[in-house]
Amino acid sequence: MIDSDAIDISGEMNEWSRIAASGNTSSAKFCPVCANHIYHYNPSNPHHLMLKPSTLSDTSDINPTIHVWVCEKQDWFQIPEGVLTYDTQP
Structure with missing residues (x-):
């Protein structure tokens, strides 16, 4: 965002x-x-x-701190420790 x-x-x-x-x-x-x-x-x-x-x-400056729709994420994708997550849209 x-x-x-x-x-x-x-x-x-x-x-x-x-x-x-x-x-x-x-x-x-x-x-x-x-x-x-x-x-x-x-x-x-x-x-x-x-x-x-x-x-x-250039995406090198992007450091995501929030992940949304994690209920639909791919099984192979690992969400980093310590970031805010939402199963759907907050």
């Missing part, structure tokens, strides 16, 4: 939205050419983006 004012994103993006199991709206911005998701967000809180780090050219 990142604050929207902490990152600059340029270029055209498409958007989709759906109602999540929680009843909240989940929206995503994605590339109109390749459909790669850039980030997800809750429209009622647009200042907090759930950035998709695979879209970054």
Whole structure:
């Protein structure tokens, strides 16, 4: 998760939205050419983006401190000790 004012994103993006199991709206911005998701967000809180780090050219500065949807994680992925986890969306 990142604050929207902490990152600059340029270029055209498409958007989709759906109602999540929680009843909240989940929206995503994605590339109109390749459909790669850039980030997800809750429209009622647009200042907090759930950035998709695979879209970054350099991920060496990323040090995740929270893992969400761990109930659906792959068995082979090991969550580091001491990080906050949520079974679903907090």
